[in-house]
Amino acid sequence: MPKKSISSLELAAIVNELQLLVRGKVSQIYHQDKKELLLQLHAPGKGKVLLKIIPGKYVCLTEQKDTPLRPTGFCMLLRKHINNAIIRSIQQKDSERILIFELEKEEKFSLVIELFSKGNVVLLDKEGIIIGTLEWQRWKDRIVKPKERYVFPEAAFDWKKMSEKQLQDLFSKSDKKSVVVTLATEIGLGGLYAEEICRLLGIDKSISPREIDQGTIKKINKTIKEFLKHIETPQGYIYEEEVTPFPLQSQEEKKKTELYSQALDTLNPFQKVSPYDQKIRTLEKMVEGQEKAIEELQEKITLNGKRGDTIYESYAKLQKLRDIVDEMKKTAGWQEIETALKKEKKIKTVDLKNKRVLIDL
Structure with a gap:
């Protein structure tokens, strides 16, 4: 099925790409669709830039500007508070699918874009109180509506800052059935990148996470750090049903773009198959x-x-060796047999416990 939303890792790539907007200014805000916002920005040294925001899906730079609908109430509220505001910072909340714009005019504001579940866009004052929200939402542990203090969802595992020891502890305590599910959900990389790690490292993705040894954990940790390095300067890689910020071994590339945003901008998350x-x-x-x-x-x-x-060609030699062992068993113990066998050049190991002999043919 075609890609509909981005993962935590892909949002991290977009955040790196959006740093060109810092110290820029919000010029205008449009509500192009009920589910899509468009921010017209002025970026330092670049001029006019358009930012597409589709809550619950993705955020990307775009060159597409449709005829705006009549501004909604939320769009007018954003224009009132943050038109001409300076962008002080753009960051991801830990390893969550949450993007935060810190803005400043006469006052300071935060524009929070939620890309998980149904998604949302929330404007906060400097105290973290909600001024307005695209959609009122009630969750079991938080309420998202005006005049309420904004509460971030309960934090998951922060894979961007994890140590090898934390990774080891997570695997050893995981109750998931397979290592690929642990990587995708508990660590939070998503299915695509969990599969890629297993493929790159030759890991059987179906094995239990508790069976992963220390050497493999070290390799997994190193690969995740390499992913982080890749997304420092992301590019777009377009595949049959995916777009990624760096190339994948598990996919056959169809097209490459200079920016990851350009690849994301080819998506149509509302297209029905x-x-x-x-x-x-x-x-x-x-x-x-x-x-x-x-x-x-x-x-x-x-x-x-x-x-x-090979076995057939060596059958006579193998049979002779077996005959010798059978004969020695009548008068000697396995310790003596082991000593005798180790004198043979072709004998690699002798397993007394399981009565096995490994032969190099």
Whole structure:
């Protein structure tokens, strides 16, 4: 299914890209659609820049400006308070899908853009009290409406600042069935990047997170740090159903853009896929999976065939070795047999506990 929203990691990439707007000014605000805001900004050294905000979906720079609708009440409220405001900072709330613009005019304001769940846009005063919100919302642990103090959702795991020890503790305590689910949900990378880590490191994504050893945890931590390095200067990579800020091994690239925003701006999050097209995509994925499974089986058949041929060619030697072991068992213990076998050059290891001998053919 085509991409509809961005992950925490992708928002971090966008935040890096939006730093060119800091010290710029809010020139105008439009409500292009019931679910879409457009901020016209003046960026230092760049001039007019348009910022598309689709709550619950994504934020990106754009060159597309549709004919604005009649301003909504919320749009008018934003114009009243933050038109001509200076952008002091743009940051992500920890590793959450929350973007915060710190603005200043005669007073200081915060514009909070929520990209999780249904999404929202909230304007706060300098004390953190809600002046206005795109949509009133009531959650079990917070209320988002004017005159209420804005409360951020309960913080999840902050993967941007985690240590190797924290990662190890999370894996050891995880109750998820597979490592890929732990990476996607508990760490918060999302399914796409969790799958990419497993692919890059050759990890069986279905194994339990508690089975991950220390060496693999070190590699996972290093790979996440490499992802962070990639998104410092993001570019856009467009695939069949994804757009990412750096290239992925698990996807076949179709197009590359200079900015990640340019790739995101090609999306249509409100486009509905017909049942017919969805069925075709499902069947195409099934065929792709079956072709991959066949390819892996062919590789196993070839490998096992070679192993069989090697064993057959060495059958006489192996049988002779087995006869020697059987004969020695009648008069000697396994310790003596081990000593005798280790004198043979082809013997790699002798496992007394399981009565096994590893031979290099």
